Amino acid sequence: MYRLTDVTKDYPKGRGVVQALRGVNLVIATGDWLAIQGPTGHGKSTLLQILGALDRPTSGTVELDGRDLAGLREGQLTGVRAISIGFIFQTFNLIPTLSAQENVEAALVPLRVAAAQRKERARQALAEVGLGERAQHLPSELSGGQQQRVAIARALVKRPAVLLADEPTGNLDEGTRDEIMTLLEYLWREHSLTLVTVTHDSAVARRAQRTAIMRNGRLTIADSAPRQARA
Amino acid sequence: MFVTYLLRELRRRMRQSIFIAAGLAVGVGLVITVTAASDGVSATQGTVLHSLYGVGTDVTVTQPPTAGSGGGTRFNVGGAPPGQQKAGTSFSRDILAGGGMGTIKSSSVTTVAGLKNVSGAAGALALNDVKLSGTVSAGTGQPGAQGGPGGGSVSSSSFTVTGVDPSQGALGPLSSATITSGHGLTAAESNASDAVVSSDYATAQNLKVGSAITVAGKTFSVAGIASAAQGASSADAYIPLARAQALADLPGEVNTIYVSAASASDISTVSAEISRALPAATVTTSSDLASEVTGSLASASSLANSLGRWLAVAVLIAAFGLASILTMSAVSRRVREFGTLKAMGWRSRRIIRQVMGEALVIGVVGGAAGVGIGYGAAALVSALAPPLTATTASGSGAAAGGAGGPGGAGGPGGRFAHASTAAHTVSVHLAVPVTLGAVALAVVLAIAGGLIAGSLGGWRASRLRPAAALARVE
Numbered sequence: 001m002y003r004l005t006d007v008t009k010d011y012p013k014g015r016g017v018v019q020a021l022r023g024v025n026l027v028i029a030t031g032d033w034l035a036i037q038g039p040t041g042h043g044k045s046t047l048l049q050i051l052g053a054l055d056r057p058t059s060g061t062v063e064l065d066g067r068d069l070a071g072l073r074e075g076q077l078t079g080v081r082a083i084s085i086g087f088i089f090q091t092f093n094l095i096p097t098l099s100a101q102e103n104v105e106a107a108l109v110p111l112r113v114a115a116a117q118r119k120e121r122a123r124q125a126l127a128e129v130g131l132g133e134r135a136q137h138l139p140s141e142l143s144g145g146q147q148q149r150v151a152i153a154r155a156l157v158k159r160p161a162v163l164l165a166d167e168p169t170g171n172l173d174e175g176t177r178d179e180i181m182t183l184l185e186y187l188w189r190e191h192s193l194t195l196v197t198v199t200h201d202s203a204v205a206r207r208a209q210r211t212a213i214m215r216n217g218r219l220t221i222a223d224s225a226p227r228q229a230r231a
Numbered sequence: 232m233f234v235t236y237l238l239r240e241l242r243r244r245m246r247q248s249i250f251i252a253a254g255l256a257v258g259v260g261l262v263i264t265v266t267a268a269s270d271g272v273s274a275t276q277g278t279v280l281h282s283l284y285g286v287g288t289d290v291t292v293t294q295p296p297t298a299g300s301g302g303g304t305r306f307n308v309g310g311a312p313p314g315q316q317k318a319g320t321s322f323s324r325d326i327l328a329g330g331g332m333g334t335i336k337s338s339s340v341t342t343v344a345g346l347k348n349v350s351g352a353a354g355a356l357a358l359n360d361v362k363l364s365g366t367v368s369a370g371t372g373q374p375g376a377q378g379g380p381g382g383g384s385v386s387s388s389s390f391t392v393t394g395v396d397p398s399q400g401a402l403g404p405l406s407s408a409t410i411t412s413g414h415g416l417t418a419a420e421s422n423a424s425d426a427v428v429s430s431d432y433a434t435a436q437n438l439k440v441g442s443a444i445t446v447a448g449k450t451f452s453v454a455g456i457a458s459a460a461q462g463a464s465s466a467d468a469y470i471p472l473a474r475a476q477a478l479a480d481l482p483g484e485v486n487t488i489y490v491s492a493a494s495a496s497d498i499s500t501v502s503a504e505i506s507r508a509l510p511a512a513t514v515t516t517s518s519d520l521a522s523e524v525t526g527s528l529a530s531a532s533s534l535a536n537s538l539g540r541w542l543a544v545a546v547l548i549a550a551f552g553l554a555s556i557l558t559m560s561a562v563s564r565r566v567r568e569f570g571t572l573k574a575m576g577w578r579s580r581r582i583i584r585q586v587m588g589e590a591l592v593i594g595v596v597g598g599a600a601g602v603g604i605g606y607g608a609a610a611l612v613s614a615l616a617p618p619l620t621a622t623t624a625s626g627s628g629a630a631a632g633g634a635g636g637p638g639g640a641g642g643p644g645g646r647f648a649h650a651s652t653a654a655h656t657v658s659v660h661l662a663v664p665v666t667l668g669a670v671a672l673a674v675v676l677a678i679a680g681g682l683i684a685g686s687l688g689g690w691r692a693s694r695l696r697p698a699a700a701l702a703r704v705e
Contacts, residue, residue: 054574055698082576089701093571097239109232110576
């Protein structure tokens with residue numbers, strides 16, 4: 001479970017300071033799916049990075065399962081990311097020189113999983129997203145939707161508690177978008193994930209249990225009533 | 232995963248990787264070639280100097296001739312005053328004279344041998360054997376006091392003779408020669424009538440082991456034939472020092488002392504000590520002599536030691552710089568990739584290791600190619616380099632006095648000077664040996680190049696904040 005209390009994030013810009021987050025308070029229960037919407041440049045991605053232990057807040061606390069991420073050292077944050085958090089990016093961010101299988105295996109490298117087990121888990125993860133037959137293909141040999149499936153497999157192969165998706169369908173056509181969102185929804189249910197999605201797309205946001213709006217660094221819960229019950 | 236990722240990345244950047252490796256290879260190859268050429272020139276120079284000095288000799292001691300001492304030798308014919316012999320009188324003389332060098336007391340050899348850091352000292356006496364024969368014909372010519380030609384019919388010949396100390400076989404003028412036939416002079420032959428002749432002289436005079444030669448009218452038996460080392464100036468004949476002193480009427484005198492130091496680092500100390508002990512003597516070390524070597528060998532030495540080394544260093548620095556810049560540039564292009572890896576929980580040191588591994592492989596490949604280039608270039612230099620010439624002053628004595636011819640009717644009265652100082656030019660082939668040390672140096676340099684480039688790239692990668700790296704637009 002996430003509990004954010006009075007979180008602020010300032011960035012120096014020229015001689016001034018940009019306040020990317022202003023007093024954000026948020027609770028995300030374990031297994032929740034929260035969609036964050038808002039205009040570009042209003043702090044959505046910053047909030048996602050703080051939730052993902054990629055950045056620290058300027059002030060406030062960010063608790064993940066009772067542990068304040070703001071107080072952890074860099075090495076400890078790396079450990080949290082390696083074990084507990086999976087990321088999905090708009091541009092997929094696959095390593096271009098590695099095959100789909102190797103890209104998925106890369107997520108298990110920090111966990112020191114033995115090579116044979118690593119291969120098997122990666123194979124299973126790819127099969128789960130429907131790419132078992134494409135395991136040896138390079139990213140450049142896959143379509144956008146297939147690359148995002150590889151990215152999802154990579155995020156989930158380590159069995160994280162949290163999945164953070166930054167515009168996961170931003171680079172996909174409508175048909176593929178729906179396929180990916182259906183897959184994400186299935187995985188969220190199947191793996192009891194805590195899922196946070198940043199999106200411009202209302203169609204994507206509507207699939208989440210809850211929606212929050214980020215505007216000028218302030219977060220407002222738009223709909224606190226769960227729209228979908230976990231199956 | 233480490234190796235797979237590394238090799239795939241290098242394959243993706245194939246052209247850039249080859250370019251960096253080629254740069255390192257050229258630098259490393261140049262270092263090997265220059266080092267080999269420098270070693271080859273040094274070895275050749277050493278050969279020339281050792282030939283001149285004798286193997287094992289670090290310092291030579293000579294005595295400058297005193298004023299007028301380099302004058303010729305007076306020949307008396309038939310006991311009558313010069314110029315007063317009857318026409319038709321035959322004469323024949325065979326004398327052994329100093330080679331125009333000043334002499335040093337044999338006791339000085341003992342003095343030098345007793346100095347600190349001196350491991351051995353041997354005296355030698357370089358002389359000229361002059362044979363003069365002919366018939367006094369009718370005429371009024373007076374002996375040319377300064378060499379005015381007389382009216383006689385005279386023939387003359389000479390050859391060089393060096394008295395060596397047979398008990399010091401490892402030191403002295405014979406030490407650099409190789410006995411090709413017979414044997415050298417042994418300690419037991421200090422007073423014997425055995426001689427060693429040079430192979431050139433033996434060929435010219437048709438001498439073999441067992442043949443007889445005459446020195447100052449005394450017969451010596453050829454005990455051995457010696458072939459001088461490349462670049463060496465050898466005497467025509469070597470006889471025991473004691474016999475040479477007696478025949479030249481120079482008892483207890485030598486004109487060169489050959490000295491070996493206890494170690495190479497002691498040479499300058501030994502040189503200074505000898506100068507203190509024998510203030511009037513000229514003390515020459517191998518480095519002094521090296522500076523006197525002129526010709527293309529000296530030019531090659533200078534080229535290899537100065538320009539060559541600096542060129543190699545400059546190319547290496549350029550190659551290292553190029554490798555570093557291109558590695559940094561590659562890291563810059565992979566910022567999002569590294570950001571993604573960090574987001575997945577890869578630690579900075581794992582990413583640094585990946586970047587350094589890639590740079591190291593390029594360095595090792597460049598080093599291996601550089602070793603090949605170095606061997607090839609060294610072989611090419613060995614095969615194509617024109618013969619080098621080395622010009623050295625062989626001997627340090629100077630003879631004073633005029634040259635003359637036989638005198639007038641009364642017989643030869645002129646004076647003969649037999650200066651031993653002469654410019655000695657030899658043609659030597661430059662061998663360019665690639666040593667294991669040079670190869671090891673090349674490998675170390677290549678690895679260092681890879682590590683430097685990888686360190687800079689890794690340092691840059693490690694400083695990336697994951698959030699900033701992921702936000703980078705590519």
